[in-house]
Amino acid sequence: MKDHLSRIVDKYPANIFKNRKEHIVLVDHDSENPQTITANTRTIPGIITSRGCCYAGCKGVVIGPIKDAITITHGPIGCGYYSWATRRNKARLEEGETDNYLNYCFSTDLQEGDIVFGGEKKLKRAIKEVVEIFHPQNIMICSTCPVGLIGDDINAVAAWAEQEFHIKVLAFSCEGYKGVTQSAGHHIANNGLIKNVVGTGNTVTGKYSVNLLGEYNIGGDSWEIERVLTRIGYEVVSVMTGNGSIAKIKNAHLANLNLVQCYRSINYIAEMIQTKYGTDWLKVNFIGVQSCIESLRDMARYFDDPVLIARTEEVIAEELDEIMPVINHYQPLCVGKTAALFVGGSRALHYQYLFQDLGMETVLAGFEFAHRDDYEGSEVIPFIKEDADSKNIETLHLEPDEKHYRLVLSREKYETLKKQIPLNYFGGMIKVMKNNSVVIDDINHYEIDEFLKLLKPDIFCAGIKEKYQIHKSGVFSKQLHSYDYTGPYAGFKGAAAFARDIALGLTAPVWNMIRPPWKTEPMLEGSLIKEVI
Amino acid sequence: MMKDDPNPVRSVAENPCNMCMPLGAIIPFKGIENCMVIIHGSQGCATYMRRHMAEHFNEPVDIASSSITERGTIYGGEANLKHGLNNLIQLYQPAVVGILSTCLAETIGEDIVRIAGVFQEEQAGSETPAMIPVPTPGYGGSHFEGYFLALTGIVTALAQPTRRHDRINVLVPHISPADVREIKRLLELMQVQYTLLPDVSATLDAPYTQIYRKIPAGGTVPADIAAMPGARATIQFGATVEDELSPGKYLEINHGVPLYNLSLPMGIVACDRFLNLLETLTGNEIPKQLLDERGRLLDAMVDAHKYNREGRAVVFGEPEMVYALGQVLAENGITPVILATGSKSPRLKELLLDLTADNDEEPLILIDSDFAQIRKHCADKRINLAIGNSDGRILTEKDGIPLVRMGFPVHDRIGGQRILTVGYTGTTQLLDLITNTLLANKLKHYRENMYAKHFPFQPKTIMFKGEVSDDGQF
Numbered sequence A: 001m002k003d004h005l006s007r008i009v010d011k012y013p014a015n016i017f018k019n020r021k022e023h024i025v026l027v028d029h030d031s032e033n034p035q036t037i038t039a040n041t042r043t044i045p046g047i048i049t050s051r052g053c054c055y056a057g058c059k060g061v062v063i064g065p066i067k068d069a070i071t072i073t074h075g076p077i078g079c080g081y082y083s084w085a086t087r088r089n090k091a092r093l094e095e096g097e098t099d100n101y102l103n104y105c106f107s108t109d110l111q112e113g114d115i116v117f118g119g120e121k122k123l124k125r126a127i128k129e130v131v132e133i134f135h136p137q138n139i140m141i142c143s144t145c146p147v148g149l150i151g152d153d154i155n156a157v158a159a160w161a162e163q164e165f166h167i168k169v170l171a172f173s174c175e176g177y178k179g180v181t182q183s184a185g186h187h188i189a190n191n192g193l194i195k196n197v198v199g200t201g202n203t204v205t206g207k208y209s210v211n212l213l214g215e216y217n218i219g220g221d222s223w224e225i226e227r228v229l230t231r232i233g234y235e236v237v238s239v240m241t242g243n244g245s246i247a248k249i250k251n252a253h254l255a256n257l258n259l260v261q262c263y264r265s266i267n268y269i270a271e272m273i274q275t276k277y278g279t280d281w282l283k284v285n286f287i288g289v290q291s292c293i294e295s296l297r298d299m300a301r302y303f304d305d306p307v308l309i310a311r312t313e314e315v316i317a318e319e320l321d322e323i324m325p326v327i328n329h330y331q332p333l334c335v336g337k338t339a340a341l342f343v344g345g346s347r348a349l350h351y352q353y354l355f356q357d358l359g360m361e362t363v364l365a366g367f368e369f370a371h372r373d374d375y376e377g378s379e380v381i382p383f384i385k386e387d388a389d390s391k392n393i394e395t396l397h398l399e400p401d402e403k404h405y406r407l408v409l410s411r412e413k414y415e416t417l418k419k420q421i422p423l424n425y426f427g428g429m430i431k432v433m434k435n436n437s438v439v440i441d442d443i444n445h446y447e448i449d450e451f452l453k454l455l456k457p458d459i460f461c462a463g464i465k466e467k468y469q470i471h472k473s474g475v476f477s478k479q480l481h482s483y484d485y486t487g488p489y490a491g492f493k494g495a496a497a498f499a500r501d502i503a504l505g506l507t508a509p510v511w512n513m514i515r516p517p518w519k520t521e522p523m524l525e526g527s528l529i530k531e532v533i
Numbered sequence B: 001m002m003k004d005d006p007n008p009v010r011s012v013a014e015n016p017c018n019m020c021m022p023l024g025a026i027i028p029f030k031g032i033e034n035c036m037v038i039i040h041g042s043q044g045c046a047t048y049m050r051r052h053m054a055e056h057f058n059e060p061v062d063i064a065s066s067s068i069t070e071r072g073t074i075y076g077g078e079a080n081l082k083h084g085l086n087n088l089i090q091l092y093q094p095a096v097v098g099i100l101s102t103c104l105a106e107t108i109g110e111d112i113v114r115i116a117g118v119f120q121e122e123q124a125g126s127e128t129p130a131m132i133p134v135p136t137p138g139y140g141g142s143h144f145e146g147y148f149l150a151l152t153g154i155v156t157a158l159a160q161p162t163r164r165h166d167r168i169n170v171l172v173p174h175i176s177p178a179d180v181r182e183i184k185r186l187l188e189l190m191q192v193q194y195t196l197l198p199d200v201s202a203t204l205d206a207p208y209t210q211i212y213r214k215i216p217a218g219g220t221v222p223a224d225i226a227a228m229p230g231a232r233a234t235i236q237f238g239a240t241v242e243d244e245l246s247p248g249k250y251l252e253i254n255h256g257v258p259l260y261n262l263s264l265p266m267g268i269v270a271c272d273r274f275l276n277l278l279e280t281l282t283g284n285e286i287p288k289q290l291l292d293e294r295g296r297l298l299d300a301m302v303d304a305h306k307y308n309r310e311g312r313a314v315v316f317g318e319p320e321m322v323y324a325l326g327q328v329l330a331e332n333g334i335t336p337v338i339l340a341t342g343s344k345s346p347r348l349k350e351l352l353l354d355l356t357a358d359n360d361e362e363p364l365i366l367i368d369s370d371f372a373q374i375r376k377h378c379a380d381k382r383i384n385l386a387i388g389n390s391d392g393r394i395l396t397e398k399d400g401i402p403l404v405r406m407g408f409p410v411h412d413r414i415g416g417q418r419i420l421t422v423g424y425t426g427t428t429q430l431l432d433l434i435t436n437t438l439l440a441n442k443l444k445h446y447r448e449n450m451y452a453k454h455f456p457f458q459p460k461t462i463m464f465k466g467e468v469s470d471d472g473q474f
């Protein structure tokens, strides 16, 4: 296997070879030292990467799903257009809510003249226009590449607009060139929410109150998770940010536990809330049946109330009664198949558990914009060298809040619990993968082609940019960014939906009519002969 | 803001009807054989455009980026671009490389033409692909302008003085791969020797084959583009294109190739014009097969006219498509109520005014528009048909106006690459779709309308906006 791997990178010119081989790890749990990987470094120019930009991470991922704010993209038309309703982060109005702007796209559509003379005036006029038409309570401004370069001060404009219209106006300087991937944008978005939103509300919360962080409600995922949590008796104070709202996020500091689903995009907020308000965070994974069960049990353990623990088991049992017949029906079609996963920052890990439930093994997994801790676990953070690109993204230094800082657990209890559940800790991807599987960071177009031939996975889960390449190679591809218009895949019911979609995808009749060149068994001929006999 | 100005100057674009320049510029390059594109700027632009095009074409669309970071914004991105070109060439071995710029590159003053030149000098001795730099700042115009800017750039860069030959240049605007295939079929049926540019018919709609090729097969052969100056004539489907963006004009002025600038062959009149021109240029007769297809279109028009006359349409998209559709509507008695584009196209406006000069009801023509504006004007106009890209679905969702999807992008349905609307056959298909959409909408609300009409004093049943009853009234 090692030989095959080196053959893939061997084809590269020398400089790329050196760079790329450090982003690829052949998992070996028997190695003396923990395995390391290079991640979150500059993309190689000219290689066809799947990575996006800072703006995409900020506007597209983290703040985009907030429904009760109008987001104005300050920049030329393209960026706003391309991030318009493309992520299937669903939202609906709930009781008492009035604003949902997710179907809209607003841009200042900067023109040549604005680039030369500055765009602040146009931004102000744009704000005025949307206020007059929509009367929003919140506005968020996101800058794109040229804005930072022409020196527009969007913070000043935001301050002016807050005064002028008596609404909340947040400014995010998330110019596309900052950092090396979307990840920089997540950080900027996290900072903005902590600075200006979290902590500004005062709705009283109950004992079992939680925030669900890093859950974007793709295809309705967070609705399914919230359904289960509410059944057990938890109060979900806010979701960041799927179906989320400023109105709820502002109370996030009052919840008693933070659940972190996508670690990469939201860990900063989890950490900052902990520093400022003392709230612990728990790494959960609601993708997969077993991992759902485990996450719910971890939560119950955290609050350590016998009634809650009993109720948790009761709900788990009832949910399993409902979904297991479905999963058992589809599982035989999946068992023994292999999967490859390449998705943003957490899904490529989370879905491995779901595949496990279906009896499938993950032979390759990689992230698009991860850092080393996403692969190696949060224990590696102190050893990550800061480089010029990450230094450019502001790190907030927060102090405990005088009024709201509190600890939910006693220190002794905390120490004991920390040994049992992933409390303020994330283990990363490498530990859960089997020996000889491939972990790859920032896989590109060329490498996908090579790995498809080498590993011959039965399914390759990725995004739309990769989907058609995979299909053209004769392999089933499932989009894990948008779920190809289905979902939800989270929670118990989501697992059942996933089992169905994967089983039906793997057995689609078309696969019998085409044959990937590297599949040796003659499928079409085989089935024809069978029919004739 | 003037109160009655239907097209007021606004600072916010709400639900835009256009994309940025480099996206449009990518497409002609995708129609050249063995060609790759690199975009000089932050990698997000390339990634967004890839995802957007992949979704429309249902095909892999691979575009490289020079991945400028914050450092590049201070020290310049030249090293990144050269490095990127080097890597791209080594890994893909393209024959042609399109180099496009973005807002970022242009704002920091990168000169991609110069950088491409320097790169080629530095590589002197080793074989390098043809490089075609086309500066395309995102803020410089919409994707429509980007498309023609790149097309002109390609022709300018590759065209060589050539001895006269018998071919005819055919320059097509941004149409679907299926449309390109259909135009090629018409040319072949007319036994024309031609060079069609850009030929995305296979590159953006590749058949499934046993072996996946990282650069899909097909596309216009660079040597054929080089020979364009020797052609007998250029036929350009670019009625709305301004002269300075017109590759056909370039060939005419610089190489004396006569230009026939037509609108897309959609509808009887436009198709006739195209085929008659081919007949004149080649002396070949229009074959029976095509006359039959024409007859079938006429037959369809006759059969459908009674339903179509009830149609009141809003049309939106790229100028060339809007103009062609305007003609199809006119031929079929469908009232064009609103004709809109997100691009700034003064020529489209003139053409549409001409086209609709004799209409009973003067259409509203919106240039440089967005969907917020289009929607606003749809209210109270009893519109029952929308035709355009799938961003127009908002009209269905909010106002109940059914949408016939065509143009770019179609990202909420499958098969954008196969939408066929040109030629007699393509028009027939489109017309059936339009008529059936009108019929479906009518039948869906038929009972309610009849009820409302015959029992006017009963409590009112719910009416759907955009729904027209039998006598043209709500």
Ligand code: SF4
Pocket (backbone or CB within 6 Å): A076, A077, A078, A079, A080, A082, A144, A145, A146, A176, B020, B021, B022, B041, B044, B045, B048, B101, B102, B103, B104, B137, B138, B139
């Ligand atoms: S508008 Fe400019 S920055 Fe935005 S995607 Fe287009 S080229 Fe890139």
